[in-house]
Amino acid sequence: MAGLHLKNLAKTYPGGVAAVRDFSLEIKDQEFLILVGPSGCGKTTVLRMVAGLEEISAGELYIDDRLVNDVAAKDRDIAMVFQNYALYPHLSVYDNMAFGLKLRKLPKAEIRENVQEAARILGLEDLLQRKPKELSGGQRQRVALGRAIVRKPKVFLMDEPLSNLDAQLRTQMRIEIAKLHKNLQTTFVYVTHDQTEAMTMGTRIVVMKDGLIQQIDSPQAIYDHPVNVFVAGFLGSPGMNFLEVLMIEEKGCIYAQLADALLPVPAAVGQRLKGQGYLDRKVVLGIRAEHLWGSGDFLDLHPQCTLPGRLEFSELRGAETYHYVRIAGREVVVRVSPELRAATGQEVRVGFNMAKAHFFDQESGVNI
Ligand code: ATP
DSSP, X not given: OOOEEEEEEEEEOTTSOEEEEEEEEEEOTTOEEEEEOSTTSSHHHHHHHHHTSSOOSEEEEEETTEEOTTSOGGGSOEEEEOTTOOOOTTSOHHHHHHHHHHHTTOOHHHHHHHHHHHHHHHTOGGGTTSOGGGSOHHHHHHHHHXXXXXXXXXXXXXXXXXXXXXXXXXXXXXXXXXXXXXXXXXXXXXXXXXXXXXXXXXSEEEEEETTEEEEEEOHHHHHHSOSBHHHHHHSSSSOXXXXXXXXXXXXTEEEEEETTEEEEOOHHHHHHHHXXXXXXXXXXXXXXXXXXXXXXXXXXXXXXXXXXXXXXXXXXXXXXXXXXXXXXXXXXXXXXXXXXXXXXXXXXXXXXXXXXXXXXXXXXXXXX
C-alpha cells in the first residue's frame, strides 16, 4: 500500500517566489497520476517536495497516513526518475542499476536478483556490461528506470522522463512506461508538459497553472468538461477554438450571435446561461476542431449552424486533415476528412455542432 496525501502544500522559494500554493490532493495506491501544466507552473516543485528534495513551506504530506514532512528523502521509500537520466558514465549498466543497492549494503545475491529482474522487465539483459555512452537515448532512459525499479520503492516519481527523446522513441517509451505501471502495480506520479503524454498515460490528471490546481479528473472528463478557458486551451491538439459571441433570445430560443449568424444554443444550456444572467452579454464560445464540420450532410441538414469562411491553410496529418478557416474575422481550426480537397483562399462553409459547444465567462474564464 502506498497512498499519498498532500494537504494544503505550499512552497515559497527564498526571494518570495510562491511556486506552489494550497495544493491538496489524495493519490490512491497504484494510481498513475499525471501533473501537467505550462513551464514554471510548479510541477517539479510538487514532485521534489514529495521526494523530500525540497523543504515544504506549509501544509502536510502523508505517505500511507504517516506524516513525512520531516522525514529524509532516503527514508521515504520513493524513487525519482529525472529527465537527464543522471547515469554514472564510468559504470556499466549493471553497476549503475546496482549502485543504490550496494550503498544500502544489500547482500550480493539479492542485488544480482533485483538487477536481473529489472533488466528482464525493461529488456536490458543483453546490455548489462555496456557503459552509458554505448547506449541509445531510449536505452539510457530505460537504465534510469531500472535504477529506480531495483529499489522496489512504494512510489515512483518521474519528472519529464521522455523529454530528451525524439518523437518516435517518446511514443514507444510512453507505452513501455504505461506497461511498467501495470506490471509493477505501484503508485506513479508523472510530471509532463506534453499534453499527449498527459492524455494517454495516466488514470487521473492534475492540471496546474501559476502554482495552483485548476482541475483534477480523468483525461476524458477533463477533455470533455474543462472547468475554464485555460484548461480547455491547454489539453487537446489542436487547441480548442475560442470565439467571442453575444447571447441573445429570440422567440423563446437562445442563440449565440457571431457576426451575422445566429447559432442556436441547446435549450437546457441556453436556459442555464439565461438563469445566470448572461443574456445580452458577450461570452466566449469554445468548440473543438472535431466538433466543427467542413463537409458532409451536417452542413445541409443544419444550415442554421453553418457559417461561410475562407480557407487559409490546410494541415495534412495522414489520418486526418485540419483546415484553418477564417470566419467572422477570426481563424478556427476544423477537422476534416483527408479526402476533402480544398484550395487555400477558397470559400468554404463551417458547421458548428452546438451540442458540443462550451461557454466561458469573458472575465473569469470559468466554464458556465
Ligand atoms: P518546467 O516545466 O519548466 O520544469 P515546472 O512547472 O516544473 O516548470 P517549477 O520548476 O516547479 O516549474 O518552478 C515553479 C516556479 O518556481 C518557477 O517560477 C521557478 O522559476 C521557481 N523556482 C523553481 N526552483 C526555484 C529555486 N530553487 N529558487 C527560486 N525559484 C525557483
